[in-house]
Amino acid sequence: MRLLESKKGLSCFVFEHSEEYQQTQHKFLAAVESMEPNNIVVLLQTSPYHVDSLLQLSDACRFQDDQEMARDLVERALYSMECAFHPLFSLTSGACRLDYRRPENRSFYLALYKQMSFLEKRGCPRTALEYCKLILSLEPDEDPLCMLLLVDHLALRARNYEYLIRLFQEWEAHRNLSQLPNFAFSVPLAYFLLSQQADLPEQELSSAREKASFLVRQALTMFPGVLMPLLEYCSVRPDAAVANHRFFGPDAEISQPPALSQLVSLYLGRSHFLWKEPAIMSWLEENVREVLQAVDAGDPAVEECENRRKVLYQRAPRNIHRHVVLSEIKEAVAALPPDVTAQSVMGFDPLPPVDSISSYTRPERLSPVSHGNTIALFFRSLLPSYTMEGERPEDGGAEGLDRSQGLNRLMLAVRDMMATFHFHDLEAPHEDRAEGDGEWD
Numbered sequence: 001m002r003l004l005e006s007k008k009g010l011s012c013f014v015f016e017h018s019e020e021y022q023q024t025q026h027k028f029l030a031a032v033e034s035m036e037p038n039n040i041v042v043l044l045q046t047s048p049y050h051v052d053s054l055l056q057l058s059d060a061c062r063f064q065d066d067q068e069m070a071r072d073l074v075e076r077a078l079y080s081m082e083c084a085f086h087p088l089f090s091l092t093s094g095a096c097r098l099d100y101r102r103p104e105n106r107s108f109y110l111a112l113y114k115q116m117s118f119l120e121k122r123g124c125p126r127t128a129l130e131y132c133k134l135i136l137s138l139e140p141d142e143d144p145l146c147m148l149l150l151v152d153h154l155a156l157r158a159r160n161y162e163y164l165i166r167l168f169q170e171w172e173a174h175r176n177l178s179q180l181p182n183f184a185f186s187v188p189l190a191y192f193l194l195s196q197q198a199d200l201p202e203q204e205l206s207s208a209r210e211k212a213s214f215l216v217r218q219a220l221t222m223f224p225g226v227l228m229p230l231l232e233y234c235s236v237r238p239d240a241a242v243a244n245h246r247f248f249g250p251d252a253e254i255s256q257p258p259a260l261s262q263l264v265s266l267y268l269g270r271s272h273f274l275w276k277e278p279a280i281m282s283w284l285e286e287n288v289r290e291v292l293q294a295v296d297a298g299d300p301a302v303e304e305c306e307n308r309r310k311v312l313y314q315r316a317p318r319n320i321h322r323h324v325v326l327s328e329i330k331e332a333v334a335a336l337p338p339d340v341t342a343q344s345v346m347g348f349d350p351l352p353p354v355d356s357i358s359s360y361t362r363p364e365r366l367s368p369v370s371h372g373n374t375i376a377l378f379f380r381s382l383l384p385s386y387t388m389e390g391e392r393p394e395d396g397g398a399e400g401l402d403r404s405q406g407l408n409r410l411m412l413a414v415r416d417m418m419a420t421f422h423f424h425d426l427e428a429p430h431e432d433r434a435e436g437d438g439e440w441d
Helices: 019-033 037-046 051-063 067-082 103-121 125-138 151-157 161-175 181-195 202-222 224-233 250-254 258-275 278-296 300-312 318-327 330-334 374-382 396-420
Strands: 002-007 010-014 096-098
Touching (some): 019 051, 051 067, 051 103, 096 103, 096 125, 151 181, 161 181, 181 202, 181 258, 202 224, 202 278, 202 300, 224 258, 258 278, 258 318, 318 330
Antiparallel strands (some): 002 010
């Protein structure tokens, strides 16, 4: 890692690839193009610290339900990059930046994201929230992995309601967080859950409850298409007056712009279970009825919100599409626009920025498979045996058996590799080199 520049209290860093590492990177790209994961295993046997290979193989293990091996590979990738940290680089200062446009930096982002996902699935939401904050701090203005679509969910799961409320209050003015459905609904939910805590003064509890009700009514008015899918996720049958009303009925969901439908699908697919408690549903019902009364009374805010929806959600930016691909939430992935699904998406670098800054020439990333949707191509980049329905040959019996055997051999090779090679202390100098001249592969 090298320090690029320091200005206005911020330090910009970049990972750099040595000439030897560049050659390994070229071999990795060739292995990916070959669509044969065994080639990546062979590469790791000679270059056990190659980060992209570790991350790519981790995804392959995860899709084969070997979660332990997948986590171990991600942790090894993080360890490898940690050993390359610049002495001035700090994970906790909030003043260090990594430009996502540089391919060498992206591996660190993706490794952190994958580790965060593993932590959340293992029931460690508070630690996952800290990883989310770290990723957001590396480039908060551009937010290349769109962590603002996830930080509210992790804060609620970690019961860190005060942090979510403070983030919303401090960033709303310049980031318009209320225009994101996840923040529009998560913040009032945080206020409501805060009002349920018995250890706060009565005045604060009452204030939090009023604020929660006010904000959730705003959210329902701005995003009426959220209510019915949310109730369906929670297995709650809505009142007939609500289900048949034009404002919350089927038209509310159908009339949403595609970009907004994608954000709604992402939020509901990830956070719907947070709304299942009876007390929350009762509170939501009260506010839904108040919103319907305002709609029937001709409140001008209703029409204003409808006009804003038509203007604001014409097209989602690339970082949101990248977040959807990484999230693997099927409802959101299905809502990706055709021009995104037509692209080849590689697991080690999903949807790279169009203005990437390359420090050295890489081989062209040509894939023998140039058709299919985003997820099919993503799976093929990890597991070449993956096929969509309709792509299987007629003599599929023996073919399918060969694929299954090939995947089993791959997993056996991965386990054997991880069991045989040992990681040395990268920070310790080699005996035959002068101190400070050590290099890692």
